[in-house]
Amino acid sequence: MIPRTYRRYVAIGDSTTEGMDDPDGRGGYRGWADRFAEHVARAQADGGSAALEYANLAIRGRTTARIRAEQLQPALDLRPDLATVVAGMNDIMRTSFDLAAVARDIHAMQHALVAQGATVLTFTLPDPAPVMPIARPLRGRVLALNDEIRKVTADSGAVLLDLGAYPVASDPRLWGDDRLHANSAGHERIGAALAYTLGLPGFDDSWAAGLPPPAVRRRHQVIAAELAWVRRHMLPWAGRHLLGRSSGDNRECKRAVPAPVVLLDP
Template structure:
């Protein structure tokens, strides 16, 4: 049942998924589902405030250390927390530690806001996902348990048909396109109790002709060279794509639509 609530502030916590990769704007910055959601909420509530503390590549331990206290101190109406998935994709992952850190995050955030929102993240189909699926499902079981114990909402995107479509994912095969982020924003919007703007967000896109063998192999080679090998290199050297990168919106300030300047080639 939709309640059409009025929220005055939102703080988003997490990694690249919440930062907005790969919803690329013309000026080279990222938008993402959290920005889309904040824009909708601001349109309903004058003076609405928004902060996004998410930074790409962050593990759940880094999210707890760098973002949780900041988010809790802001005491917003709504906090979204999505984290731990980067941990599950590491070759060596201590799921007991991940569950413990996620529990710590929820226990510190839930009392500091009116509504905490957690998520069962989406995942495209493919051999990489299948390898890590047991860890992901263990993470999501923890999310469900924590939500029940602390009164959090869960946005369940795992296994949603529309978000399993490869066309919803960027060429790096890890991050959603603009359309994917829009659908995530719609899912969170409805979970918070707002009246649906898109009742068909779960519905898959119309089918298209599958790519030919040569096109698939070319895409695989491009993906391996541009994304997979650099990702492996960072794992082997202990580096992260978010090292030294600040949060995109570190302060809880009135939301304004970004002025996007198109970069001239």
Template sequence: MTYQRFVALGDSCTEGLDDPYPGGAVYRGWADLVADRLARENAGFRYANLGVRGRRLDQIIVEQIPAATSLRPDLIALFGGGNDIMSHGYDERTVARRVDHAVQALTELSPHVVVFTLSDISRRMPFGWRMGPRIEALNAAIREAAVSYGAILVDLWGDHAANDSRYFGPDRLHLAEAGHRRLAAHMLASLKIPHEESWLAPLLGTPARPSALANARWLCNQVWPLVRGRIRNRLIGRQPGDGIQPKRPDLLPVTEWRPVRESA
């Protein structure tokens, strides 16, 4: 299958955190890697990335899906839902309805839609004992919607990479370079497109167990700023991602793209 117009939707994972291009000004991520591979198959290939960090599914539905409609994609990928399950006022049925709405809308928009479940990162998350059941409920909704509307499912729940800290960035939640390459390979495999075998190969060696000092630094430098920022945003009525524009809002050839903004 040759794809002409690929649009990626979602949150920080789609935007590419924590996989910066050389120089560190702009993030790359799995979607850019997939686009680069697809471009090799077709000189007329075009790619847009509408992902914005912090966005929930309800925001993706009203912001990104209408923008994607005007681009007339023949391939869409959506990675989202993580911010929904971490949001204040979380409700399982509400999130399930958002998933259903999003996947239905995308399958009406494009003939090929790829969706992803989340891997089991609850052990890396603050209050992971609360997040585990939420991730499972989100994944169940994504699987059901994929079956109902004929989307391609990349099911990451059982991926052993979730147990290896080297696939993740400093906050232990966002994917690092190795994690984004692995995710790109999973998507390409789901499309039956050749990919770099090394992207799915286990990393050499054994990940070091974080020390008590490293865990304390993680709580101080990563977890607390996240919690503080969410509390502050809620008090002033600001949503995560407000004011941030998609890094690649237009369909352009991969080789002609230049970053349109710096990542904050």
């Protein structure tokens, strides 16, 4: 038995909720939110319950304040009984990072959806340093934000997946080439972790299991990989931000209208 039957799931957030870098094979992205929706829909179908509708309002590059300003009311208007609120990484990477303001916005979004009757899930952020060594100075911000996410989630009544507390979440092999987004295997783990957190049948804590020891790379291989990453990803990102631009400029969310989740053969 599933703990509750859900009619409509709405996801709000930034690029990780949008699904980058988990290609869907049709020119777009799948991601953990799509995978989580499928897990919920399948559990309900197996239990003879109604189909699940799903909308994803997330847009890459959005700060927490913009997610609250642009996505919260449309999410509330859809009246979901299941929602995910994941935000903060785009704030952490800005010089204007305001921990208290980000925490307030996350709490406000969680509280509004919970007050309307939704089960709301969120998760803490993985430590970026093992994935992107150049981001080590940001580690303190991530840890501080995670502490705030734990506090506001406990207060709002949302459900927390403490993803940042598990070392496997920072294994570079679960991250995409840009080192900012999970790859398909990483998104799959997050989707399974949320399903387990929600108490869906058939899911356990195996998502948290570590990977086998990585192959040892020679020094020249490490240097070549770092230089390639700087050229392909860091420099374009830095250039956009110097110009005040975002990867999400002029983009719309991928799934604004709730639609039934289509289940493929398992």
